[in-house]
Amino acid sequence: MTDRRIKRSNRALLDASFQVLLHNPHASLSEIANQAGVGRATLYRHFPTRENLLAAIAIESLEIVEQATAKRLRCELRETSAIEQLVSALLPLADRFHFLQMMWTDIELxxxxxxxxxxxxxxxxxxxTAGQRNGVLSEQLQPQWIVAMLDSMLYSASWLISTHALSPKEAEQQLLIGLLNGISGHKPTG
Amino acid sequence: MTDRRIKRSNRALLDASFQVLLHNPHASLSEIANQAGVGRATLYRHFPTRENLLAAIAIESLEIVEQATAKRLRCELRETSAIEQLVSALLPLADRFHFLQMMWTDIELxxxxxxxxxxxxxxxxxxxTAGQRNGVLSEQLQPQWIVAMLDSMLYSASWLISTHALSPKEAEQQLLIGLLNGISGHKPTG
DNA sequence: ATTTAATGAGACGCTATTGTATCATAAAGT
DNA sequence: ACTTTATGATACAATAGCGTCTCATTAAAT
Known part of the structure; x- marks a missing residue:
C-alpha cells in the first residue's frame, strides 16, 4: 500500500533541509533538493510550498524535543539533578532550538x-512551578522567565559549540553552573 | 557645503529600516523606503545595496552599544552594582541586540x-576577567560564557517585554536575579 | 537671485525563485 | 508478470525584488 520511496524521500528532504537551512537560512528549494539527492519536483510533491516545508521541520523539531523531555517532565521536579538531566537531554537538541528561533518569523503563522x-x-x-513549591527552584523568579533562561542558554551553548569556542562537555558544565548558581562570586561562602 | 537633506534622509532611512526589519526581516527595500517616507531611488543613493544597508544598521547598533558601555567598561569591575548598572544601560538597547542576532548571517561578512x-x-x-580576579564574578565560569549569558538573557528579556509577558521593570529585576544568583532555590541559606 | 544638487517618480532590464505541468523511467506493490 | 505510482528531468509561466537610469522638481547653499 504505502510505497517505501515516499518515506525515503520525505526523510531525505526533512534531514537535508534542516541541515541546509541551519547554515544558510536563505537557501533556495533547489539547493535543498540537491542536497537531499532528490529532484526539485519531488520536493514540491512532498511540500507544496516553502512555508509548508519550514512548518514540517518545525513540527518535527518540536516533536523531537517533546520526545526527549516528556518522561522527565511527567514526574514532579524534586531535586536539582532532574534539571541537570533535562539539560543533558536537551543540549544535543540545541540545533533544533536554533532552527526554531531562527525561523520563528516564518513558522509562527x-x-x-x-x-x-x-x-x-x-x-x-x-x-x-512544582519545582519552586518543592524548594528546588527560586520562588523569586517567574516560571516563564526560568523557561526563557533555559531556552536562551541552550541557544548560547549551541552557538559556542558550533563556533568551537567551547567543547560540548565544557558547554554543558558552564551552562549548569551559570543556570543554577548565576555568575556571582561565592559571597554565600562567608 | 553639506546639504541638510542628506543627513535627514540618512536618519530617516536608518531609523525606518531598523524598525521595519526588526518586525519583518524579509521586508523589501520598497517597503523600507516607504516607511522612511523616502523614494526608493534615494535609498539606493544612500545605500547602494541591501547588504550595505544592513551593515550600516549593524554598525550604528554596535556604536550605540559601545557608547552606552564604554565608560562603564573602562573602570575595573569591583562590585556587583557595576553589573547591575551595565544591565540597566543595556536593557533599553535590547532591540539592537535582537537585530544583530537576527541578521547575523547577513552581516557577518x-x-x-x-x-x-x-x-x-x-x-x-x-x-x-578583572571582575573574576576581584571576586565579584565566579571563577568557575569562562569569560566568554559569561558574555554569552549576558547577551542571551538580554535577548530573552527583550523578547518577553515585546510580547508583554513581562514589564520592562519586572524583566530587569528577573534578569539580574537570574544572572547573578541562578535559578536554584536558596540552599546556601542553610 | 542664481546656482547647485538632492530628491521623487517612474521606466527599464535582469536575475532568481517560485510553483505548475508534462512525460519517460524505474522502483515498488500485487 | 503486470500494474501502479513515485520519481527525475525538463520546460514553462508568473512573480518579485534588485539595481540602474533619466528627468522634472524643489530645497538648500552661495
Missing part, C-alpha cells in the same frame, strides 16, 4: 506549530 | 561590523 509550542511551554512551566 | 563586534567582545571579556 502555522497553527500546528503554535499549538505544539504552547503545549510544551505550558508543560515546562508546570514542572518549574 | 562585513569587515567593519566584525571589527567592531570583536573589539567590544574583547573589552567585555577583559572587564569580566
Amino acid at each position: 502555522d497553527a500546528e506549530v503554535c499549538a505544539l509550542y504552547e503545549q510544551q511551554m505550558a508543560a515546562l512551566e508546570r514542572w518549574i | 562585513d569587515a567593519e561590523v566584525c571589527a567592531l563586534y570583536e573589539q567590544q567582545m574583547a573589552a567585555l571579556e577583559r572587564w569580566i
Whole structure:
C-alpha cells in the first residue's frame, strides 16, 4: 500500500533541509533538493510550498524535543539533578532550538506549530512551578522567565559549540553552573 | 557645503529600516523606503545595496552599544552594582541586540561590523576577567560564557517585554536575579 | 537671485525563485 | 508478470525584488 520511496524521500528532504537551512537560512528549494539527492519536483510533491516545508521541520523539531523531555517532565521536579538531566537531554537538541528561533518569523503563522509550542511551554512551566513549591527552584523568579533562561542558554551553548569556542562537555558544565548558581562570586561562602 | 537633506534622509532611512526589519526581516527595500517616507531611488543613493544597508544598521547598533558601555567598561569591575548598572544601560538597547542576532548571517561578512563586534567582545571579556580576579564574578565560569549569558538573557528579556509577558521593570529585576544568583532555590541559606 | 544638487517618480532590464505541468523511467506493490 | 505510482528531468509561466537610469522638481547653499 504505502510505497517505501515516499518515506525515503520525505526523510531525505526533512534531514537535508534542516541541515541546509541551519547554515544558510536563505537557501533556495533547489539547493535543498540537491542536497537531499532528490529532484526539485519531488520536493514540491512532498511540500507544496516553502512555508509548508519550514512548518514540517518545525513540527518535527518540536516533536523531537517533546520526545526527549516528556518522561522527565511527567514526574514532579524534586531535586536539582532532574534539571541537570533535562539539560543533558536537551543540549544535543540545541540545533533544533536554533532552527526554531531562527525561523520563528516564518513558522509562527502555522497553527500546528503554535499549538505544539504552547503545549510544551505550558508543560515546562508546570514542572518549574512544582519545582519552586518543592524548594528546588527560586520562588523569586517567574516560571516563564526560568523557561526563557533555559531556552536562551541552550541557544548560547549551541552557538559556542558550533563556533568551537567551547567543547560540548565544557558547554554543558558552564551552562549548569551559570543556570543554577548565576555568575556571582561565592559571597554565600562567608 | 553639506546639504541638510542628506543627513535627514540618512536618519530617516536608518531609523525606518531598523524598525521595519526588526518586525519583518524579509521586508523589501520598497517597503523600507516607504516607511522612511523616502523614494526608493534615494535609498539606493544612500545605500547602494541591501547588504550595505544592513551593515550600516549593524554598525550604528554596535556604536550605540559601545557608547552606552564604554565608560562603564573602562573602570575595573569591583562590585556587583557595576553589573547591575551595565544591565540597566543595556536593557533599553535590547532591540539592537535582537537585530544583530537576527541578521547575523547577513552581516557577518562585513569587515567593519566584525571589527567592531570583536573589539567590544574583547573589552567585555577583559572587564569580566578583572571582575573574576576581584571576586565579584565566579571563577568557575569562562569569560566568554559569561558574555554569552549576558547577551542571551538580554535577548530573552527583550523578547518577553515585546510580547508583554513581562514589564520592562519586572524583566530587569528577573534578569539580574537570574544572572547573578541562578535559578536554584536558596540552599546556601542553610 | 542664481546656482547647485538632492530628491521623487517612474521606466527599464535582469536575475532568481517560485510553483505548475508534462512525460519517460524505474522502483515498488500485487 | 503486470500494474501502479513515485520519481527525475525538463520546460514553462508568473512573480518579485534588485539595481540602474533619466528627468522634472524643489530645497538648500552661495
